[in-house]
Structures are given as structure tokens and as C-alpha cells.
Amino acid sequence: MFGDVKFVCFGGSPKRMEKFAQFMVGQLNEKIPAGMTLSDISHGSDRYVLYKVGPVLSVSMLYHADCKDVKFFRLGTSGGLGLEPGTVVITDAAATLGMILQHPAFLDRDLCEQLQEIGTKNQQYETVIGKTMCTYDFYEGQARLDGAFCDFTEEDKMAFLKRIHDRGVLNIEMESLCFAAMAHRAAVKSAIICCTIVDRLKSDQITASHETLEEWQERPQKIVAKFIRKQLGIE
Ligand code: URA
Numbered sequence: 286m287f288g289d290v291k292f293v294c295f296g297g298s299p300k301r302m303e304k305f306a307q308f309m310v311g312q313l314n315e316k317i318p319a320g321m322t323l324s325d326i327s328h329g330s331d332r333y334v335l336y337k338v339g340p341v342l343s344v345s346m347l348y349h350a351d352c353k354d355v356k357f358f359r360l361g362t363s364g365g366l367g368l369e370p371g372t373v374v375i376t377d378a379a380a381t382l383g384m385i386l387q388h389p390a391f392l393d394r395d396l397c398e399q400l401q402e403i404g405t406k407n408q409q410y411e412t413v414i415g416k417t418m419c420t421y422d423f424y425e426g427q428a429r430l431d432g433a434f435c436d437f438t439e440e441d442k443m444a445f446l447k448r449i450h451d452r453g454v455l456n457i458e459m460e461s462l463c464f465a466a467m468a469h470r471a472a473v474k475s476a477i478i479c480c481t482i483v484d485r486l487k488s489d490q491i492t493a494s495h496e497t498l499e500e501w502q503e504r505p506q507k508i509v510a511k512f513i514r515k516q517l518g519i520e
Contacts, residue, residue, distance in 0.1 A: 288351045291340040292513050294358045294506075295464065299334040302343045305360070305506050306336035312510045313339045313519070341513060356396065357468045357475035360505040362498075363417065363458035364427060365481025366450040370493060371410045371501045373508065374456040375400050376417040376465070376477035390465035393474040400476055403515075404508045412508070415455030417477060419462035427457050429489040446485055456481050478505040 296302045306323055309315070315338050317323065327335035336343050365372055375397045378390070397414050404412025424432025428442040437445075461477045468475035480501040483491045493501070514520035 287337070287342065289340050290337070290342045290352045290355060291516070292356055292358065292509075293342045294360055294509060295343065296360045297362075297460070301360075301502060302334055303336065306338050306341075306343060308503075308506060309338040309341050309510060309513075312514055313341070313517070315339050340517070355473055356393075357464075357473050358509050359460060359464045359475070359477040359479070360509060361458060361460065361477075361479040362482045362502060363456035363479040364483050364485040365456050366446060366454055366484070367486050368413070368455060368481050368484060369411065370481055370483055371497075371504070372481045373404050373410060373412040373504050374417065374479055374481060375404070375412065375414045376456075376461055376479070377414050378416045389469055390462055391469050392465050392476055396474055396476045400478055400508055400512055403511045404504075407504075407507075410504060413455060416453045417461045417479070418449055418454045418457045420457060420459055423459065427485070431489050443486075450486065457485065478508060480504045 294302070294305060296305060303323075303325070310317060310323065323336055323338070325334045326337060327333060334343065363374060365374065368374070376392055377394065377397055378392070401412050401414050418427075420426035422432075423429070425434055425436075428437070428445050429435075430437075430439060430442060456479060458479055461479075464477060465475065482493060482498060482501055483489075491498075511520060
């Protein structure tokens with residue numbers, strides 16, 4: 286069933302990945318027989334959803350499925366640093382603990398550049414390559430002052446954010462390091478492509494409307510869809 290899979294796309298929210306799968310049906314001109322619909326193949330699990338649209342899959346477990354030459358993509362959202370919210374960031378290195386540490390969490394440079402080239406064709410927003418800081422939580426760990434606990438001041442926060450920004454960190458999220466390390470360990474080419482939804486050099490709060498956030502979340506999906514279409518020779 287999974288032997289033809291070439292592109293595996295991971296996202297945080299089950300709903301987002303269902304919408305992405307529906308979007309890919311149109312993008313790949315997949316024909317769903319009349320009276321049938323896409324269904325969550327992992328329906329027995331309450332931990333994740335799994336949709337298959339031609340050679341595109343949303344979650345892993347590929348080793349025993351005989352897949353060859355597969356690419357992994359993490360599609361998500363993040364807090365940006367010094368970027369217009371809505372900017373798409375393609376990660377070239379993931380780091381944690383407020384310092385740039387050396388982890389075997391490498392991402393595929395060529396894949397990053399191909400995705401950036403596709404993203405850059407869209408003039409409505411920027412697509413940039415940069416470092417992503419990966420954290421264990423959304424509030425204290427990302428130098429936010431509006432969480433349940435906070436032992437630092439606005440000045441400490443800004444000094445920290447400016448320091449990491451000066452070292453090339455363009456966005457902050459919570460999955461990249463594990464994703465990059467696991468894909469690298471499995472020798473699978475991978476990319477992390479997240480839309481920023483707030484500029485953390487200006488604010489802790491995400492104030493964009495629901496509609497705007499939905500549109501921003503679709504940006505990485507559209508870039509990866511174009512990449513897949515190009516790889517399959519239908520773009
Ligand atoms: N996701 C994060 O982890 N941080 C943000 O600021 C936004 C999205």
C-alpha cells in the first residue's frame with residue numbers, strides 16, 4: 286500500500302493535514318471514485334492522522350513499507366524574528382537551549398534552495414532560508430512574558446531575542462530539532478518550512494485574524510505542493 290510513497294509531509298494539527306491531503310487531491314489530479322472520500326487510514330489511532338494521496342503521505346512508518354528515495358517535509362507555523370508575519374522560513378539549521386549547539390540534525394541544503402526558489406516566485410510574501418530555534422515550550426522557552434511563569438524582564442527577553450537574531454535565527458518553533466535529527470539519522474532528505482505568524486522582536490501575542498492565520502498556514506503547503514508537482518513532471 287505504501288511502496289510508491291515518495292513525499293511524506295508532517296504537520297502539527299490533524300485538521301491541517303486533512304486539509305492538506307484534500308488540497309493535494311486537486312494538485313495531483315487524483316481521481317476519487319464517485320461516492321467515496323479520502324479517509325484517515327490510521328482511524329484506529331487517536332495519536333495522529335494518516336492520509337495517502339498518490340505518492341504523498343502525511344505520517345511515517347516507512348521502513349517496512351519498502352519506500353525508496355523518500356523526502357520528508359515538516360509544514361508548520363512559528364514565531365518570526367525581524368520578519369513580516371506571513372514570511373515563510375526554510376530552516377537551514379535547528380538549535381536549542383538559547384545557544385547554537387552542534388547536533389547531527391542536518392537538513393538538505395539543495396532541497397531548501399529548491400523550495401526557496403519556488404516560494405520566491407510568489408511576490409505576496411518573502412521566503413527566506415535561516416536558522417530555527419527549537420524549544421520545549423511556547424512561553425518561557427521562547428522568551429515570552431505572558432505565560433504562567435516568567436522569571437525574566439522585558440529587557441532580558443529583548444536582549445536574548447536580539448542575540449539569537451544576530452546569530453542568524455529567523456524563527457522559533459517546537460518540532461524542528463527532533464524532526465531534523467530523526468530524518469538525518471534515517472538518512473532521509475528533509476526540509477522544515479514554517480510560516481511566521483508573529484514578529485517576536487515586536488510582540489509576544491499572535492493577533493492576526495483566524496482567516497489570515499489560515500491563509501498563512503497554507504503558504505508552506507502550497508510551496509511543497511508545487512515542489513511535488515515539479516518532481517512528478519506535472520508543473
Ligand atoms: N509556534 C511557536 O512555537 N511559536 C510561535 O511564536 C508561533 C508558532
